[in-house]
Amino acid sequence: MSNEFLNSSTLYNTPSFLKGVARVIDLFGQLDEYDYKKTEKEADAEALRRDWYIVGQDIFDGVEKYERGSRQPNQV
Template identity: 50%
Template structure:
């Protein structure tokens, strides 16, 4: 499944190790947007992108099932 992580900064290996000992939360960082409207727009765009991907996968699955179903129906209809 696809996902979006644009709000979260991708840490390096070393910063991941440092987070083990970061009890005060000093290494927590997020990707910032200029304002809330831009952040909402980016999140909405990411959501619709995932919906589109899921629809494409579903349609591909239905096409595969439909072709097999048609073939089986044609084979069973022939004497």
């Protein structure tokens, strides 16, 4: 999976300065876009999938960091 997967959210938009300025002008909420799921169960499954993917990435990164550290000579 790409890093874009980790930086995106299914429930809300990422704020930016330009979007904030546009929202000041947008009186009727036409700029709001959300990724609605058909059911709550589908939304929960997507959130859990993303959460466990991130947990797996954290474990992978930790193991990789540990392996790099164990290759270095012991320093006193």
